[in-house]
Amino acid sequence: MRAAMKKNDELHLNRRSFLCASTAAAGGLLVSLYLDFPAFAQEGSPAPPPKVYAPDAFVRIEPNGKIFITVNRLEFGQGVQTSLPMVLAEELDADWSQVVPELAPAAEVYKDPLFGIQMVGGSGSISHSFQQYRELGAKTRAMLIASAADRWKVSPNVCRAENSVVYGPGGKSARYAELAERATRQPVPNTVRLKNPSEFHLIGKKVPRLDSRAKCDGSQKFGLDLDLPGMKVAVVAHPPVFGGRVKSVDDKEARRLSGVKDIFEIPLARGTGVAVVADRFWTAKQARDGLRIEWDLSGIELADSSQLSTRFKELARTTGNVVVARGDDKAMSRTPAARRIVAEYEFPYLAHTPMEPLNATVRFEGDKAEAWVPSQFQTMDQMAIAQALGLKPEQVTFHTEYAGGGFGRRAVIDSHVPVEAALIAKRFRDTPIKLVWPREDDVRGGYYRPMHAHRVEIGIGADGMPAAWRHVIVGQSIVAGTPFAAMMIRNGVDHTTVEGASDTNYNIPNFHLSAHNPTVNVPVLWWRSVGNTHTAFVIETLVDELAMRAKMDPIAYRRKLLKSEAKKLHAVLDLLDEKSAGWRKNLPKGHAAGISCHECFGTAVACAVDVSIENKRPKIHRATVAVHCGLPVNPLTIESQFQGGIGFGLTQLMGQGAITLKDGRVEQRNFDGYTPPYIGDVPVTIDVHIVPSTEAPTGCGEPPVPVISPAVVNALTRLTGKRYRNLPLVAV
């Protein structure tokens, strides 16, 4: 699907494109997603028209030489405001020191070329926009050259560009800044020549981030930092149980606080709540906390973690809707009991808790509106705000603010946070309303990585390899009932529930995978690497168990079990072996090495960790990671993504790394009860090694996350002899 980059890359606009996007007319939003999985191809649809991207929406060269490059995705830590401009600047032959990134507002032209909505997620920033930004850079360069050639009355073929300067025959030269204005009047070329990778001087280099300084001196503004004239702050009282409705409100105490502007009921995505609007956040929060609200919880399911655990476990013992049925059904029964393993796993709800609390600012002006949101789903949020205000999307000017993390939490299909802000703004004409979800609201407010139960039965062949594998997964669907359902649900199974297992690269001849998507009154959402968070844990711990039983080295076992076509995984296992054998074979007493590997979002990762046990907890001394992500655009950001993703993945192993519910109420409140990894929980050293490649780049945001938990647990098992099948890891 992704074309490998050949030596001479001539790309025409009528190339094969994987875009398929359509938006319904009035009313609802209908987005067709064309996922890059063969199983989900839209059958019978004609080849979509090639997308034309106007360079002037992406590049602006100022008379002072500054080059503003518009980034079509949210910057929320992954470094896209540096890496996509690098791609464009490379083909543009721009002076990198003059490049200034800008985050694109919501607009048609900034939609993801593959998914047809403006978004960041699915580890697609580079992989989906790499070609796009190269073309934009090359086209702009061509137009600048054409403009110079025009002026000099020479052929563009005798001109060249380098470092923001066009050079012509006879020593002629002109800076981009001088040419820019005329260049925009040149016709946008239909074909462009892209560089050969050997010509790259930016792409592939460790280029430092452009936003570092501002993020170190307090000048970087995030959504929460917004300050506008006349702005008010809103905090909402949400029901203690999802879907609860306000029955009565005693706001006497709240209204007494100086600075409170208004208190009123609003509809929520589920149920109703009470909005408090005040001059200041602190006042709004105090007033909100001082409300005495009676909630109507009649007819509402009260989710309870221990009940759900029992229910899910029971479901996992029955066959669900079939996802994969490969090979011989009877293979399992032919395996003697001595060579059978039955394993049941349990995973809790997880909150994302990005460091910047959720927020959205909206100003409603009657016939138009303006919104400022650190959003992963700009066009969807824009559409939802418009709907809430009775406007058309194009009447909502939507600014993308820098976000303090996201991990999926700011990519919400129902846009509930911006919609809350819009509904409140509706009552305050011409007043910007900044809605803030205090941390407690975030921890208790739902949209979690769903809880899951797995049951796996393995029939081991005489050769120690799994001959039969029967796997049932239970977990809520993330997309059921949403516009994404049509694309992502097949045979009643949400693809995100089973990804990582359904597409396993292990060669298991008799493989049966089915799943249940029960309905639970807890809103759920994608959490960095989504289904892979639990499927990779199950598969990698079981494969390790098989390796131990076969008395084989865990890397060797995986090499043997992987399909030969799984080139990226083989490459990373080789690289991992090479880079970690030294320390793995020299571990001090009380230490063990743990191995894992996984491929997701097109990128393969292998991981080795050095673990000992301290105070009944795993102490991870070191992690070595090998990555195959195709052409590495910026090895520095890739290294950061992998170091960070490994650390993020450790959330799953924290002792207090679970959201639990009792009688419908979330039991945790803040970081004191739901505790992500701090510096001591993460290895001192994480060395990252990238397989050299010129294949099309694949994502790095999510692939690091699934490998770390199974690797650590595999090491623990070697230390204690115990199996760890229930997360979070409370005691070792």
Add this chain to the structure above:
Amino acid sequence: MLSNSRFFIRSLLIVLSFLATWIVLTASAANEGRDHKKLSGDANRGEESATFAEGLAAWEQVYSVLTSPRCINCHTATNYPQQGDDRHRHFANVVRGGPEGQGVPALYCVGCHQEVNADSTGVPGGLNWHLAPLSMRWQDTNDKPLSSAAVCRAVTDRSRNENMDGPALLKHHEEAVLVLWAWNPGRRPDGTMRTVPPLTHAEFVNATRTWVEAGTPCPRTR
């Protein structure tokens, strides 16, 4: 002449050593159950108004306060303080730091805990908020409170308790800022009030007085 004085001196020495032995035996009988290293004067005071048994009973009252969360959470045997009525490890990985128990740079106790309670944010406060030194630990390294006998020993051991005798202990219980704090512990972040020890401060002081007057007796080690 010489032999007479030698005989006299020898006799005197014998009488004196007999007297000394008698005193020591009497004193140690009175000090039954206590470490020999301290409070040697108290047992012989004539003004004792509490009996030994009353003193022991009073100590149990004192013990119930010392091992209540508001007190014991900072008298840990580990590298960290505790918080809450369930005495879980204090969040944010704060640690003891040096022997002064003030935390480490960037995470000194006083970086959050001010000189008075901050009820608007739910952080308790008192002058010079810090951990009691390890010599004053009242729990074991598994966070389990020590026995009454063990805590009594720790509290009365002058080599461990900053050289406080009975009257000094009483004054400490009456007046020390961080002790008084336990009865005015402020509001939690969720708005509810923290619980106070099982006795009022006045009751605690009275029990301490009775115990001190009895010579700070400790229960026998089980």
Add this chain to the structure above:
Amino acid sequence: MATYQLNVNGQSKKVDVDPGTPLLWVLREELKMTGTKYGCGISACGACTVHVDGIATRSCVVPVSLIGTRRITTIEAIAQDPVGRTVQNAWVEKDVVQCGYCQSGQIMSAVALLKATPKPTEQNIEESMGGNLCRCATYVRIREAIKSASQQL
């Protein structure tokens, strides 16, 4: 409401707020200094770290009424301090930040550490930085930057 005269980054600032208002919100909303961040409100994450008389302090839990005349230093002015400047430069040089939201607090904590302990051990770093949360998990590079800054001090 009460009036407070605060010493912020060497300047005298007058504010009229409720006495219970945390210093964090006084800085952010009265003085419009948004470099100090709100991450949790219960001092569990460190995003709100400032210096008060040189002591790293979690401003989200300290009511403005308890500050008095003590000197407040925020991220906006830490570059004026030689240790602060060295730390910020090390942060940039080591490409520490990702989303960046926690980094004001991380830097203020690191500066407090290095001012007290110019040559910290791995354990010193882990203990002193142990209460600053980073969801992007930039911890590996935070350690590297602190060590780098330490070498330059």
